[in-house]
Amino acid sequence: MDDREGSERVTVENLPLCRLCQTPLSETFVDLGMSPPCENFLVADELDAMERTYPLHVRLCPSCLLVQLPDYIDPDEIFSEYAYFSSFSDSWVAHAKRYADAMIERLGLGRDSLVVEVASNDGYLLQHFVARDIPVLGIEPAANIAEVAVEKGIRTQVCFLGEKTGFEAAEEFGRANLVAANNVYAHIPDLIGFTKGLRALVADDGWVTIEVQHLLRLIERRQYDTIYHEHFQYYTLLTLIRALRSGGLEVVDVEELATHGGSIRAFARPVEVAGPASEAVRRVLAEERAAGLDTVAGHAGFAHAVLQIKRDLLGFLIEASREGKTVAGYGAPGKGNTLLNHCGIRGDLLQYTVDRNPYKHGRFLPGTHIPVHAPEQLAITKPDYVLILPWNLRTELVEQLDYVKEWGARLVLPIPQLEIV
Structure with missing residues (x-):
């Protein structure tokens, strides 16, 4: 038997299967590395404990074309108690x-x-x-x-x-x-x-x-x-x-x-x-x-676009830090946790975030351990920039956050490209 054929056979056999048509998932759509479940908000006692992370390796079925994330995590762990209201x-x-x-x-x-x-x-x-x-x-x-x-x-x-x-x-x-x-x-x-x-x-x-x-x-x-x-x-x-x-x-x-x-x-x-x-x-x-x-x-080509977003956001946060500017977040959505973990952003670059959901107050974001406060925290600390994490609610949130102009703060949206409002 040809060694290459044997190697290929083993590789294919170990691939996850498409959940719609059972074809081996041999194509990568984008690989975002390892990340914790995005709604696993932590309490203070959990910050020094081991935190589970799982791959965010999204694959494409070469047969039916369904883009999918393999079953890296049991849905019971995600959905039995949920933080999104x-x-x-x-x-x-x-x-x-x-x-x-x-x-x-x-x-x-x-x-x-x-x-x-x-x-x-x-x-x-x-x-x-x-x-x-x-x-x-x-x-x-x-x-x-x-x-x-x-x-x-x-x-x-x-x-x-x-x-x-x-x-x-x-x-x-x-x-x-x-x-x-x-x-x-x-x-x-x-x-x-x-x-x-x-x-x-x-x-x-x-x-x-x-x-x-x-x-x-x-x-x-x-x-x-x-x-x-x-x-x-x-x-x-x-x-x-x-x-x-x-x-x-x-x-x-x-x-x-x-x-x-x-x-x-x-x-x-x-x-x-x-x-x-x-x-x-x-x-x-x-x-x-x-x-x-x-x-x-x-x-093809999506991974390159992802890298550009990461570069731009990190570049902005690092430059703001060099200038002595403070940055806080608005919102604690699942999408924000993907973004922050993929970019390696921690509390030194984003001091905290706020959210209207009281379930999240006093907790910490998964992976990054950035603290979550009530929205009133913005008016208390008066950051120079507010990074909007639920960018899909842009219209609603730009209106809600109009008051930050009182102390000269500016809003930052990271996607589809970095924008400072």
Whole structure:
């Protein structure tokens, strides 16, 4: 046997497999090194203990083209107790209300309907249906967040969605006219089982909506900080269609959204009633083809763009330090932790960050151990610069932080390129 053939065989056998089509994941999309889970905020007693880190090596399936992070970490470790509460973003709650109003009108939902949201968080979305007297059910794996939703009067089950739990929920509560899986479809390692769970929940003539960040925009706008262990998949519309077909759902329409730096909202139905796809579906697929995202080669080059962002941000922070300027952060999102850990930024360059979520106050960012305070800390210490970590909320946060101009502070946005406002 040829030695090279033997070496290649061993390499292929040890590669992780695509969770959609089981092809060995032989292609790298981007490798961000090792990082801790982005929502593992630490208390003071944990700062001197060993902290687990896992690879952020994102791969591309050479067969179905699904960009994905292998199962480096058990989802129970990420989602059983969660630090992200959707209602702390005013713009996100407003986005949810617009969605609810649009779906009620488009589908004619009323008191005899049922709306189910998977990954319903603290009820930020379902509350808008409840306000219109439409029955709802939330499915949420994080018990601490589900408790908040229940206190709002939103019926919620604490579980991960799979084919079995989907059928059980449908048997107990009925099958839904609308199933919303907004900004969760990227968070699923058991992609096929979850998709079959969606099909189990929805009525045979019902609708499923999926919101996900659009890989086309992630690449165009260099949004690499949205890569973290909670995100197992990164979708084009092409790969989203292929994934939904694995559970018996067909995409019939799509909308492009500004959320998360550029997202898509796909409308899917059971394959038996789906009918032809809309012109919008054909248009987005054509744009992806024009960018080369229907090929392996078209996904190349992202790693170089990532390196440029790292160089620019580190250069700014080092120069600010040389000049004796102070820099604080605003926000403690998962994306911020990817960015800070990949760039090797610690408390000497970023003194602290602030966040509206009281769960995070008095804790420390994973990996970097940068302290998290309440937003009032900015007015107390008056930093020279404020680094906005949830850049996707730029419009909302620039308005919220207008008061920092009182002492001459300037806002810094790191992505898609370094910008000082």
